[in-house]
Amino acid sequence: MEQLEIEGSAKTPDIKLNAEAGNIEIKGRSIPENSVAFYKPVIDWLSEYENNSPDQTTVNIQLEYFNTSSSKCILDLLKKLEGINNGKSNVHINWHYEEDDEDMLEAGEDYEAILNLPFKMIEIKEG
Amino acid sequence: MVNVHHLFSQMTSNEILLSYKGDANKEVLSSMLDIIEVKLDTTNVSSKLKKKLYNILVECLQNLYHHIDESVEKDSIKGIIANSAAIFMFSKSESSFNICTGNYIDSNDVEKLRERITYINSMGKDELKAYHKQILNNGEISIKGGGGLGLIDMVRKSENKLGYCFQKVNKNMYFFTLEIKLSIH
Numbered sequence: 001m002e003q004l005e006i007e008g009s010a011k012t013p014d015i016k017l018n019a020e021a022g023n024i025e026i027k028g029r030s031i032p033e034n035s036v037a038f039y040k041p042v043i044d045w046l047s048e049y050e051n052n053s054p055d056q057t058t059v060n061i062q063l064e065y066f067n068t069s070s071s072k073c074i075l076d077l078l079k080k081l082e083g084i085n086n087g088k089s090n091v092h093i094n095w096h097y098e099e100d101d102e103d104m105l106e107a108g109e110d111y112e113a114i115l116n117l118p119f120k121m122i123e124i125k126e127g
Numbered sequence: 128m129v130n131v132h133h134l135f136s137q138m139t140s141n142e143i144l145l146s147y148k149g150d151a152n153k154e155v156l157s158s159m160l161d162i163i164e165v166k167l168d169t170t171n172v173s174s175k176l177k178k179k180l181y182n183i184l185v186e187c188l189q190n191l192y193h194h195i196d197e198s199v200e201k202d203s204i205k206g207i208i209a210n211s212a213a214i215f216m217f218s219k220s221e222s223s224f225n226i227c228t229g230n231y232i233d234s235n236d237v238e239k240l241r242e243r244i245t246y247i248n249s250m251g252k253d254e255l256k257a258y259h260k261q262i263l264n265n266g267e268i269s270i271k272g273g274g275g276l277g278l279i280d281m282v283r284k285s286e287n288k289l290g291y292c293f294q295k296v297n298k299n300m301y302f303f304t305l306e307i308k309l310s311i312h
Contacts, residue, residue: 011157031160031185033153033192065178067185068276075263100175103182103284110256114264 001052004045012038013063017045022054022089024081027062030070039073046080053089057081062096062124063104075111082115093119099126141218141225144170151191151213151230159188163217170219172311179284180224183307184217186277187228190305191215194230223311229304237293237301247278248288255283285309 001019008014013028032038059081066074078093085091095108105121112119144166147159163184167177191213214229232240250258259279282289290306 010161031189033156033189065182065185067182067189068280069189071263071276101178102175103179106256110260110263114260 001048004041006041015042017042017049019049019052020054022057024057024059025062026074027060029064030066030074032067032070035067035069035073039070039077042077043073043080046077046084050080050084050088053084055089057084057089057091059091059093060096061093061108064098066107071107075114078111078115078117082117085117091117093117094122095119096122096124098124141220144217144219146214146216146218148214149212151188151215153192156188156192159215160185176309176311180309183281183284183309184226186281187226187305187307188215190277191228191230194232221311224309226307226309227304229302231296231300232293232303234295234299234301237303240303241291241293243275244278244289244291247282250282252283252286255279259283281307 003019004015004017006012006015008028011029011031011033013026013030015027016023016025018024030038061074081091081093093111095105095111097104097108105123108119108121145159145162147155149155164181167180170177172180212230214227216225216227218225218227247255247258259276262276262279278289285307287308287310290304290308292304294302294304296302
């Protein structure tokens with residue numbers, strides 16, 4: 001299965017999806033006007049990954065900002081991973097948030113409450 | 128009821144960080160966000176507050192962009208809208224940052240929007256958190272935006288109620304003004 005890499009921009013995050021290693025990384029800011037279009041390749045990739053996943057899947061999400069339309073898309077992709085975690089691959093989510101960014105921590109906790117997936121909240125210390 | 132003229136005269140007594148009147152297309156929106164980011168970097172406020180502000184500003188501007196798009200297509204007096212589609216004002220007083228947006232809306236959408244804002248304004252912090260989770264999880268995903276999460280997010284991040292007003296333009300259209308205040312702690 002092919003890797004998928006999308007380079008980040010001022011409005012969109014860096015995305016690195018590696019099926020062989022079982023690594024999924026989303027990093028940066030996610031404030032596109034059309035989040036559905038932006039996240040579509042990621043959702044499509046995950047559909048294929050579902051049947052090509054190794055035993056372990058590690059997901060790292062490190063967002064500086066995200067808009068509300070991205071928040072829905074992120075939930076969608078996490079729901080995909082929830083399905084994959086159901087017998088196909090052990091999925092672990094690392095939710096990174098900057099020191100003092102309570103809103104980002106809370107957003108992670110909201111996803112954790114909605115989903116049946118193991119979350120680890122990781123604080124990024126400044127400096 | 129807040130009056131739009133009152134809002135604006137109130138705002139002009141503040142330090143205006145950015146104001147805009149005109150067409151709210153993607154390019155304009157992106158430029159405004161760039162300017163805002165530079166302005167915020169030079170403002171002496173905590174990074175925590177900057178983040179909240181930037182988040183709210185993104186939602187406001189994208190709301191404007193998505194909704195203008197709708198009304199331009201729907202409304203008959205395109206001429207007026209094309210020349211002055213939206214207003215946006217970002218200002219600072221001693222105690223708060225203020226964001227004000229204005230756009231034309233279809234008169235058929237007024238009551239629904241008014242009810243929605245009243246409902247969101249009636250909720251406390253915990254209720255809003257629960258409501259946000261509910262909409263996030265059950266709401267329809269839309270190409271236009273977050274399916275109604277924007278207003279909830281603005282109230283949650285600003286920790287203030289939304290100010291708003293609807294002014295009748297003609298029988299088909301109203302001018303909708305939204306005001307968000309973020310206190311400087």
